[in-house]
Amino acid sequence: MASPPTSELLTARVRMPQHVVHRSFVAETVMLNLHTGQYHGLNPTAGRMLEALNAAPNAAAAVPELAREYGVEPEQIQGDLIALCQGLLERGLIEIVDAGPA
Amino acid sequence: MPAPPEAPAGSAAERTLHGTAFGLRLEIDPELEIPGIGDGADTLEGSDLDAAGTGPAAVDTATTPPSSSLFPPPTRVRLDPRELERRWSRAAHAAEVVRELRDGQRVLLTVELAHPAGYLLHAPGVGRILIAPDGCELLGDPEPGNAEWATLIPAQALPLAATLRGLEVLHASGVVLRGQAVLFAGAPGAGKSSLAAALLYRGAALLSDDTIALQLRHGALVAHPGAALLHLRATEHERLSAREQAVLGPAATFPQKRRHHPCVSASPAPFGGLCLLERAMHGPPVEHLTAVDPFALLASTFNLSVRTPERLVRHLDLAAALAATERIYRVRVQPGVNATQLADAVCERLPES
Numbered sequence: 001m002a003s004p005p006t007s008e009l010l011t012a013r014v015r016m017p018q019h020v021v022h023r024s025f026v027a028e029t030v031m032l033n034l035h036t037g038q039y040h041g042l043n044p045t046a047g048r049m050l051e052a053l054n055a056a057p058n059a060a061a062a063v064p065e066l067a068r069e070y071g072v073e074p075e076q077i078q079g080d081l082i083a084l085c086q087g088l089l090e091r092g093l094i095e096i097v098d099a100g101p102a
Numbered sequence: 103m104p105a106p107p108e109a110p111a112g113s114a115a116e117r118t119l120h121g122t123a124f125g126l127r128l129e130i131d132p133e134l135e136i137p138g139i140g141d142g143a144d145t146l147e148g149s150d151l152d153a154a155g156t157g158p159a160a161v162d163t164a165t166t167p168p169s170s171s172l173f174p175p176p177t178r179v180r181l182d183p184r185e186l187e188r189r190w191s192r193a194a195h196a197a198e199v200v201r202e203l204r205d206g207q208r209v210l211l212t213v214e215l216a217h218p219a220g221y222l223l224h225a226p227g228v229g230r231i232l233i234a235p236d237g238c239e240l241l242g243d244p245e246p247g248n249a250e251w252a253t254l255i256p257a258q259a260l261p262l263a264a265t266l267r268g269l270e271v272l273h274a275s276g277v278v279l280r281g282q283a284v285l286f287a288g289a290p291g292a293g294k295s296s297l298a299a300a301l302l303y304r305g306a307a308l309l310s311d312d313t314i315a316l317q318l319r320h321g322a323l324v325a326h327p328g329a330a331l332l333h334l335r336a337t338e339h340e341r342l343s344a345r346e347q348a349v350l351g352p353a354a355t356f357p358q359k360r361r362h363h364p365c366v367s368a369s370p371a372p373f374g375g376l377c378l379l380e381r382a383m384h385g386p387p388v389e390h391l392t393a394v395d396p397f398a399l400l401a402s403t404f405n406l407s408v409r410t411p412e413r414l415v416r417h418l419d420l421a422a423a424l425a426a427t428e429r430i431y432r433v434r435v436q437p438g439v440n441a442t443q444l445a446d447a448v449c450e451r452l453p454e455s
Contacts, residue, residue, distance in 0.1 A: 039418070
């Protein structure tokens with residue numbers, strides 16, 4: 001599945017589809033795609049980003065809090081967040097439910 | 103918890119043998135002799151351990167009453183090649199191979215799934231077993247003259263049926279030690295059975311060899327006894343003293359292995375720890391893992407055949423529950439350290455409760 005442009009991803013609301021479940025472990029989050037039967041591991045940072053994405057109205061809104069939490073520039077977090085979203089979208093682990101303002 | 107058969111008399115129902123294993127209540131065709139289950143399979147109660155002077159009772163019957171953990175209705179096991187063929191021939195056109203075990207070019211076992219017949223286990227030259235999709239019925243079709251075919255039942259068919267009935271089965275050996283289930287997972291040849299055998303000599307009771315049925319019940323993990331069988335490599339068997347061999351029960355010789363019939367725990371036991379065995383050159387023999395690799399836990403499964411969404415979620419939930427116990431250990435099997443010495447380290451390192 002082709003990822004939308006970065007600008008669209010930032011303003012989009014994303015969520016985990018019903019066919020994806022996840023469980024948190026001490027040093028990893030495991031996502032299970034029930035359509036493919038495949039398990040996917042996220043490191044703690046990616047797991048935290050997924051949590052923030054789920055809670056925020058869109059990806060851009062999750063950036064400031066994550067930047068504060070990790071003590072890095074928002075631009076860096078934004079880049080990492082977009083890369084994570086693209087990877088998860090390609091694997092069918094998140095979906096865009098609202099593309100946001102055009 | 104294998105149990106002796108009921109006295110044969112009267113109707114067919116009365117002649118049915120009863121037993122339990124892998125968390126399943128079994129009704130067994132009296133024509134069938136299943137190794138390690140039913141007739142001839144000894145069980146070991148906590149009081150037996152005390153009487154043998156081996157320390158505290160190994161089975162916590164107070165907290166895990168056996169009857170409450172078993173799933174109604176029973177799983178029926180019977181010989182019926184004609185019925186197996188009838189059901190499978192109607193469904194076989196849509197069969198999908200969901201598992202295949204090979205030794206080089208030689209196929210040892212295939213598992214095929216076809217609705218509505220179920221899962222067909224086929225060991226070429228040994229026999230076939232059809233398992234209903236709900237895990238409530240097993241039909242056997244042995245190859246003529248193959249005395250070993252019934253071993254497929256405890257080794258492969260019942261663990262698969264247990265998975266279909268809602269349990270999770272690990273590729274692990276396990277014992278009840280100090281009232282808790284201690285499990286050993288690892289690659290083939292890592293030493294799972296040898297370590298279990300060494301712990302039997304220290305007063306533990308066998309839960310199962312190679313396959314352990316686990317159940318997540320009210321947030322707690324419970325391990326169920328399997329068959330009263332334990333397979334040791336011939337070299338490992340010869341290393342044991344006569345007293346250690348005696349604890350393992352009668353032995354039969356198979357190519358490269360000895361099959362023992364030790365007493366098996368009479369009851370399920372609360373989870374006490376999972377040891378992930380690995381070959382290593384250095385390091386402490388037993389190490390508590392604070393951050394467990396979830397994929398190591400997921401990979402410990404015995405069953406890759408059942409891929410329904412419910413089962414996949416249960417598999418993940420069980421891995422999460424195991425990790426949450428904080429009772430996962432790395433056990434290093436090092437050159438020059440035998441199973442007896444490793445068993446000492448396990449007894450010393452694992453918590454009492």
